[in-house]
Amino acid sequence: MKPSPPEPSPYGDPAQRAAARQLGMWLFIATEVLLFGGLFVSYALYRSAYPAAFADGSRRLDFGIGTLNTAILLTSSLGMALADHAARNGRKRLVRRCLLATWLLGAAFLGLKFFEYHQKFAEHLVPGRFFRPDGGGAPQLQLFFFLYFALTGLHAAHMLIGLAVIAWLGWRARDRSGTDPLPAVEIGGLYWHFVDCVWVFLYPLLYLIRPP
Amino acid sequence: MTTPSSAPPAGENYFNRDYSLRSWLTTRDHKRIALLYLASITGFFSIAAVAAALMRWELLTPQGDLVVSDMYNRLFTLHGVTMVWFFLIPSIPSVLGNFVLPLMIGARDVAFPRLNLLSWYVFMAGGLLALYSIVAGGVDTGWTFYTPYSSTYSNSHVMAMAAGVFIAGFSSIATGLNFIVTIHRLRAPGLTWFRLPLFVWSLYATSLILVLATPVLAITLLLIMLERLFGVGVFDPKLGGDPLLFQHLFWFYSHPAVYIMILPGMGVISELIACFSRKRVFGYNVVAVASLAIALLGFLVWGHHMFVSSQSVYAGLVFSLLSFLVSVPSAVKVFNWTATLHRGSITFDTPFLYALGFLALFTVGGLTGLFLATLAVDVHLHDTYFVIAHFHYIMVGGMVMAYLGGIHYWWPKISGRLYHEATARVAAVTIFVGFNLTFFPQFILGYLGMPRRFHIYPAEFQTLNVLSTAGAGILGLGYALPLCYLGWSLFRGPRAGANPWNATGLEWTTPSPPPEHNFDRTPVVTQEPYHYPEPGA
Amino acid sequence: MKDSAARTLLLVYASLLAILAASAGLSRVLAGVTGTAVALGLAAAKTALVFLFFMRLRRQSGLVRVFALAGFFWLTLLAVFVAADYLTRA
Numbered sequence: 001m002k003p004s005p006p007e008p009s010p011y012g013d014p015a016q017r018a019a020a021r022q023l024g025m026w027l028f029i030a031t032e033v034l035l036f037g038g039l040f041v042s043y044a045l046y047r048s049a050y051p052a053a054f055a056d057g058s059r060r061l062d063f064g065i066g067t068l069n070t071a072i073l074l075t076s077s078l079g080m081a082l083a084d085h086a087a088r089n090g091r092k093r094l095v096r097r098c099l100l101a102t103w104l105l106g107a108a109f110l111g112l113k114f115f116e117y118h119q120k121f122a123e124h125l126v127p128g129r130f131f132r133p134d135g136g137g138a139p140q141l142q143l144f145f146f147l148y149f150a151l152t153g154l155h156a157a158h159m160l161i162g163l164a165v166i167a168w169l170g171w172r173a174r175d176r177s178g179t180d181p182l183p184a185v186e187i188g189g190l191y192w193h194f195v196d197c198v199w200v201f202l203y204p205l206l207y208l209i210r211p212p
Numbered sequence: 213m214t215t216p217s218s219a220p221p222a223g224e225n226y227f228n229r230d231y232s233l234r235s236w237l238t239t240r241d242h243k244r245i246a247l248l249y250l251a252s253i254t255g256f257f258s259i260a261a262v263a264a265a266l267m268r269w270e271l272l273t274p275q276g277d278l279v280v281s282d283m284y285n286r287l288f289t290l291h292g293v294t295m296v297w298f299f300l301i302p303s304i305p306s307v308l309g310n311f312v313l314p315l316m317i318g319a320r321d322v323a324f325p326r327l328n329l330l331s332w333y334v335f336m337a338g339g340l341l342a343l344y345s346i347v348a349g350g351v352d353t354g355w356t357f358y359t360p361y362s363s364t365y366s367n368s369h370v371m372a373m374a375a376g377v378f379i380a381g382f383s384s385i386a387t388g389l390n391f392i393v394t395i396h397r398l399r400a401p402g403l404t405w406f407r408l409p410l411f412v413w414s415l416y417a418t419s420l421i422l423v424l425a426t427p428v429l430a431i432t433l434l435l436i437m438l439e440r441l442f443g444v445g446v447f448d449p450k451l452g453g454d455p456l457l458f459q460h461l462f463w464f465y466s467h468p469a470v471y472i473m474i475l476p477g478m479g480v481i482s483e484l485i486a487c488f489s490r491k492r493v494f495g496y497n498v499v500a501v502a503s504l505a506i507a508l509l510g511f512l513v514w515g516h517h518m519f520v521s522s523q524s525v526y527a528g529l530v531f532s533l534l535s536f537l538v539s540v541p542s543a544v545k546v547f548n549w550t551a552t553l554h555r556g557s558i559t560f561d562t563p564f565l566y567a568l569g570f571l572a573l574f575t576v577g578g579l580t581g582l583f584l585a586t587l588a589v590d591v592h593l594h595d596t597y598f599v600i601a602h603f604h605y606i607m608v609g610g611m612v613m614a615y616l617g618g619i620h621y622w623w624p625k626i627s628g629r630l631y632h633e634a635t636a637r638v639a640a641v642t643i644f645v646g647f648n649l650t651f652f653p654q655f656i657l658g659y660l661g662m663p664r665r666f667h668i669y670p671a672e673f674q675t676l677n678v679l680s681t682a683g684a685g686i687l688g689l690g691y692a693l694p695l696c697y698l699g700w701s702l703f704r705g706p707r708a709g710a711n712p713w714n715a716t717g718l719e720w721t722t723p724s725p726p727p728e729h730n731f732d733r734t735p736v737v738t739q740e741p742y743h744y745p746e747p748g749a
Numbered sequence: 750m751k752d753s754a755a756r757t758l759l760l761v762y763a764s765l766l767a768i769l770a771a772s773a774g775l776s777r778v779l780a781g782v783t784g785t786a787v788a789l790g791l792a793a794a795k796t797a798l799v800f801l802f803f804m805r806l807r808r809q810s811g812l813v814r815v816f817a818l819a820g821f822f823w824l825t826l827l828a829v830f831v832a833a834d835y836l837t838r839a
Contacts (some may be wrong), residue, residue: 010321020323020397026816027389031427038431038461041828045457069771081803085755127444140452146444151789170750193804197796204788208776424823460831511826526832
């Protein structure tokens with residue numbers, strides 16, 4: 001076999017490459033909006049059809065954990081924004097610290113989320129064969145909980161990917177690596193912020209429903 | 213980029229640089245990835261074509277004698293799913309688009325070469341999962357996966373098939389994203405938007421649809437899979453769900469997907485018509501912008517698939533009106549191509565025969581679409597063979613003709629060889645004749661009331677069905693021919709040279725086959741596309 | 750210069766938490782359509798802050814901004830036409 005050729009690059013200069021990556025990431029975020037969008041539209045339809053069942057379901061969620069988790073994610077977004085800021089100033093150590101804080105906050109969010117899932121499991125609120133809510137509940141309560149698990153589950157899957165990305169960014173930002181951490185932190189950060197924004201909408205739609 | 217320290221030896225190109233399997237499976241070269249797609253989708257096409265052949269064979273006689281109804285259901289599902297997601301959607305974008313887009317805009321590659329290779333692997337993973345579901349026993353829901361049948365009742369392998377399509381969707385998204393960023397960021401110096409070839413415009417419009425519609429299909433298929441797993445009633449009216457929600461979400465993807473399956477074809481036709489009538493495409497700007505208009509309007513007409521569901525009649529009115537509107541930019545294109553032919557110096561080479569075939573068949577397909585967009589007429593024609601004939605005129609008569617035209621047009625660039633022209637013309641005519649014989653009788657069958665998706669039918673429909681099956685035989689022969697003579701040309705065809713058609717466009721300025729990085733020197737563009745000399749000048 | 754940029758980020762963060770507090774508090778008071786509209790409005794405000802400052806959309810070219818909004822625009826198309834069906838059923 002021939003020696004592998006140098007990494008083929010379609011770009012003329014680094015600025016062109018950075019611009020292409022930014023555009024690509026924003027476009028990817030647009031696709032994510034529509035991926036979650038299908039679920040949001042289903043949610044809107046069923047909530048408008050069964051407002052009482054949805055209010056009932058919302059009351060069975062843990063308002064405290066939901067609010068705390070929102071605050072945790074917003075803080076993690078700040079951590080990511082500060083990492084980006086530090087990378088712009090070439091301060092690799094600070095980049096790593098900010099990324100570590102972001103990662104820990106993300107992990108804390110997921111920890112609380114899985115604690116919530118555990119609670120729902122114990123209360124027989126997981127849709128399917130074992131769905132047996134206390135006091136019976138409205139007939140379409142199961143739809144609410146299905147959407148709850150689908151939306152938060154899809155979000156949690158994105159969080160897991162995000163945590164892996166942050167770990168990778170931290171690895172790239174180590175002192176001995178010769179690469180500039182900024183381009184990757186910038187692109188990875190866009191993803192992380194977007195995933196947080198999804199939760200920002202899930203929070204009022206799932207936790208803050210009051211009966212009409 | 214700096215020039216490589218050791219210049220490649222003369223005569224080395226992307227194809228003969230390294231023949232090892234490993235070099236193909238790890239390539240990031242858009243041209244090689246295009247060929248990976250070409251091989252894969254030819255395989256999928258053949259599988260789906262066999263299913264179609266079995267169906268036509270069954271329909272020779274009114275009674276069921278080859279297969280039982282359940283098997284027939286699995287055959288048309290296999291045919292539909294495979295043709296739509298594993299042949300038509302990737303056909304022109306992933307094969308021809310991947311190959312010529314960077315060449316047309318003077319780039320070394322697409323914007324994200326690794327993502328491009330990944331998208332092929334994702335596509336194959338989805339395709340193999342879909343094949344597994346067929347081998348395991350098949351799926352009987354039809355390619356549309358309508359709920360609650362698919363989500364609650366069907367006992368076939370819906371999970372594996374839906375998962376396969378779900379996975380393949382991400383390949384579409386990756387390809388679309390790659391093309392959009394490539395067109396925005398990697399155009400050669402001087403190549404402004406209105407100097408782009410029309411194929412690039414149509415790929416841009418297609419990519420917008422790929423990127424914005426496919427995620428909704430992904431989530432919809434995920435909902436079906438979750439519903440099958442947990443039975444919570446998202447689409448089951450008994451538990452408060454609404455089956456029509458599925459249809460809305462599904463057609464929000466699948467109607468625009470129809471434009472994924474025709475826009476790139478329109479782009480190819482623009483190239484062919486300009487080249488073989490030696491003229492700039494009449495009303496270039498209008499044709500370019502019409503692609504974008506079709507992409508946008510195509511998102512607003514999905515409800516015309518749901519006229520006879522319990523959709524609101526008012527929504528139906530709006531969807532009907534918008535469906536008429538989307539025909540305007542499509543018709544504008546047809547008129548502009550026809551006007552381009554006027555007083556052109558035409559040569560009837562094989563690609564041009566396909567272009568003419570496209571014009572005729574797409575016009576028939578488009579006009580019959582207007583019948584179906586009319587609310588009252590649709591009540592009569594819905595779910596009959598009229599619909600089958602209509603969309604095959606668009607997808608096979610339109611897209612497959614354009615795909616074959618494009619393959620023949622760029623084959624000398626791809627392979628560096630010329631194919632046998634006379635044989636190729638015979639094949640083109642065979643396909644045109646076979647196609648019309650197959651599908652024109654189906655318009656009449658549908659109008660007379662023969663419903664789709666049944667393996668038996670009343671005896672009075674037999675004559676037309678026999679004609680249709682005979683046509684399918686001719687069509688199959690027509691499709692087999694290019695496999696033979698194109699394959700033969702790879703080894704025995706005469707060398708093509710850089711520009712065998714004397715065409716304009718950057719892809720014809722580099723050797724055939726192109727070197728690994730497409731151009732020895734980044735081209736600079738100074739004029740508009742299709743700068744053919746004025747006839748008589 | 751560095752400090753002023755960092756200060757902006759912290760200020761944005763403080764606003765985000767303030768909006769979150771408002772959102773949580775108001776949800777105990779407002780109900781029905783008003784409650785939902787206010788809650789979604791506040792969520793949109795938070796998202797706008799994150800997009801503009803944390804994701805630096807403020808400093809991006811017009812093209813990137815269009816792409817950032819494209820997803821939301823197409824989602825609106827989906828929602829509006831689905832609603833058009835369900836809200837006008839006879």
